[in-house]
Amino acid sequence: MKLTTKGRYAVLALTEIALSEDKNLIKISEIAKSQNISSTYLEQILSNLKRNGFVKAVRGPNGGYKLALKAEEIIMSDVIELIEGKIETKGCSQKHISCTGISGKCLNHDLWDELGKQINLFLSHISLKDILEGNILGRSRAPILAQDCDNMTIN
Amino acid sequence: MKLTTKGRYAVLALTEIALSEDKNLIKISEIAKSQNISSTYLEQILSNLKRNGFVKAVRGPNGGYKLALKAEEIIMSDVIELIEGKIETKGCSQKHISCTGISGKCLNHDLWDELGKQINLFLSHISLKDILEGNILGRSRAPILAQDCDNMTIN
């Protein structure tokens, strides 16, 4: 199981663009150079981020990119879904034994479905601002179990 | 972002094997037929599961597979890691601006690292037994935020 470089590069580029906000615009070539990524490859990714309203581009001398939204409005689940596509939770074909469960639904389906939700939920709580502030660590959390609810009170 | 069929097939095969436990052994060809998967492709996967002690194989007429462990001992994170490999949280190269953060560590690194943990944590709480019992739904949970702790008491 792995994430593609495209998703990583997208978040990376956004981070660099955000960090240069005060110095006006940042060029593709600058990001590519500092990160040692092919700048023509980055173009594709930034172009995609632009088309979808995450960044703005300015052409011509001293041009470059800047954020089109505030850092706290750029949510990782949106970025990753754009670049990598929706998390696939493809079901199974319908004839096998596992599909004769309680609901007639595939017993495995829930697993992949819930895993997709889990990933999405995690990423939907993280904004570019969180990344800039180094505010990510320790956010993992075990899935809900029945007994969790018994021992817990929300005041 | 997507999971490969190999991982899905592995969990599927385990489910079918578990469901046939009472009727003794189940053959690759039976699983393959009911699920409409190539049986030669399944062989690879089951062979891998066997080598790593999740299932046992019996050769010869009326042979087939059975679980080598109890269903509650077969943990999804172990299965998926075996079949799909470790979740990659590859870092970044070291020279870009994002890496001059507080710790000198890449600001993006934490994101991928924590996402990997999140996925692993989710899967490590799900056994084959949970799948058989349809006990998966609703286990997604948002990441921990600082304010969560303030409003929460464990009795």
Next chain:
DNA sequence: TATTTCTTGACAAAACTAGTCAAGAATTAT
């Protein structure tokens, strides 16, 4: 007008996924 920088789309090598094939080993029924 020349230069810089983004824009777009076609193209391509490399890696990976998904699957096939074949020769063989172990087991059981006859």
Next chain:
DNA sequence: ATAATTCTTGACTAGTTTTGTCAAGAAATA
């Protein structure tokens, strides 16, 4: 013993996806 059944292993391959490259062009500015 022998034949049939079933798993075992490894080599091979077609197709897709990833990770880029390349080139022609459009917009902006000095």
